Amino acid sequence: MARVYNFSAGPAVLPEEVLREAADEMMDYKGSGQSVMEMSHRSKVYDNIIKEAEADLRELMNIPDNYKVLFLQGGASQFFAEVPMNLMKNKKAAYILTGQWAKKAFQEAKLYGEAVEVASSADKTFSYIPDCSDLDIPEDADYVYICENNTIYGTKFKTLPNTKGHLLVSDISSCFLSEPVDVTKYGVVYGGVQKNIGPAGVVIAIIREDLITDDVLPGTPTMLKWKTQADADSLYNTPPCYNIYICGKVFKWIKKMGGLTAMKAHNEKKAKILYDFLDESKMFKGTVVKEDRSLMNVPFVTGDADLDAKFVKEATEAGFVNLKGHRTVGGMRASIYNAMPIEGVEKLVEFMRNFEKENTK
Ligand SMILES: *Cc1c(COP(=O)(O)O)cnc(C)c1O
Numbered sequence: 001m002a003r004v005y006n007f008s009a010g011p012a013v014l015p016e017e018v019l020r021e022a023a024d025e026m027m028d029y030k031g032s033g034q035s036v037m038e039m040s041h042r043s044k045v046y047d048n049i050i051k052e053a054e055a056d057l058r059e060l061m062n063i064p065d066n067y068k069v070l071f072l073q074g075g076a077s078q079f080f081a082e083v084p085m086n087l088m089k090n091k092k093a094a095y096i097l098t099g100q101w102a103k104k105a106f107q108e109a110k111l112y113g114e115a116v117e118v119a120s121s122a123d124k125t126f127s128y129i130p131d132c133s134d135l136d137i138p139e140d141a142d143y144v145y146i147c148e149n150n151t152i153y154g155t156k157f158k159t160l161p162n163t164k165g166h167l168l169v170s171d172i173s174s175c176f177l178s179e180p181v182d183v184t185k186y187g188v189v190y191g192g193v194q195k196n197i198g199p200a201g202v203v204i205a206i207i208r209e210d211l212i213t214d215d216v217l218p219g220t221p222t223m224l225k226w227k228t229q230a231d232a233d234s235l236y237n238t239p240p241c242y243n244i245y246i247c248g249k250v251f252k253w254i255k256k257m258g259g260l261t262a263m264k265a266h267n268e269k270k271a272k273i274l275y276d277f278l279d280e281s282k283m284f285k286g287t288v289v290k291e292d293r294s295l296m297n298v299p300f301v302t303g304d305a306d307l308d309a310k311f312v313k314e315a316t317e318a319g320f321v322n323l324k325g326h327r328t329v330g331g332m333r334a335s336i337y338n339a340m341p342i343e344g345v346e347k348l349v350e351f352m353r354n355f356e357k358e359n360t361k
Contacts, residue, residue: 005344008322009335010195018249036245041238053248063183071234071244072203076173076192080108085220087142094118094141099126099150126153128289132161143167149175149294152326156294174296179264196337198247201240267295270336270345274298277349283356301331320348
């Protein structure tokens with residue numbers, strides 16, 4: 001069996017232990033004589049799987065009782081629309097633009113009401129997080145929206161914006177479970193799981209209970225109304241059963257690793273190895289302001305597109321895959337999510353060091 005070091009931004013690397021366990025249970029899940037893929041989502045055995053997944057997530061993130069956990073479909077992109085549909089009572093919301101995903105959410109919100117740009121780092125190709133300590137937020141804005149970890153550009157909010165009493169909605173797709181969070185600071189915190197948790201096809205949304213109501217925008221589809229999903233404990237219709245089962249296994253893996261505090265230490269250690277090298281290298285450069293660097297997504301360049309291409313090609317041949325930067329940005333990007341082992345980053349840096357030596361005259 002030859003496993004590569006997979007630096008994909010998403011779908012991304014999963015813990016080997018989880019994949020092995022899933023393989024072992026493929027033909028017969030715990031004596032049920034069925035794969036989880038084949039069983040009814042209304043069965044007792046499946047009910048245990050989804051309930052346990054929720055309980056483990058609640059424990060990991062210390063989610064208060066007045067927040068609902070929903071397992072949804074449609075990806076984070078579908079959720080861009082669900083936010084205004086469910087929250088835009090005044091038809092106005094404030095958006096902080098720190099990259100493509102924030103921009104897409106912003107554009108989606110414009111379909112439903114007035115989306116106001118209150119800060120942006122577009123002036124420097126999203127290489128930093130703007131100062132959000134004193135923003136001009138419209139009094140009647142229904143919420144303030146951020147993309148907390150910018151998967152494409154490699155920046156992360158280290159402090160949350162001052163929303164001046166407004167509700168905070170945050171997309172944490174690419175930093176989900178990478179470190180402890182204080183859920184009480186958010187009205188809604190959500191993410192697609194395919195970056196740091198499980199197989200594509202599930203969005204996990206953690207929503208303060210009082211925000212889940214029948215008072216949604218007219219025309220909101222039944223499936224996209226949070227109340228529908230909350231009332232049915234995420235089983236209004238057939239959920240992505242197997243994917244939720246894998247998420248549940250990843251939750252258990254994180255618990256075994258020591259929870260989110262341990263995960264953060266593990267991620268900081270990994271990121272430091274790579275960033276330290278980028279800071280010392282004469283060939284490779286990080287593209288992001290130091291203070292705002294993401295622990296999860298690390299973009300870098302050589303400054304020479306041909307050399308970048310050569311690097312990506314040779315890295316791939318050496319078993320370091322998916323290092324090509326996002327198609328809109330170029331260069332390279334190493335996504336080093338929870339499941340990326342330390343050795344993966346150490347070996348990548350060793351490979352980069354050698355590449356630099358061989359390609360410097
Ligand atoms: C990948 C990503 C998305 C889009 O996710 P889909 O599930 O493909 O819709 C949105 N936001 C962030 C931060 C992402 O990393």
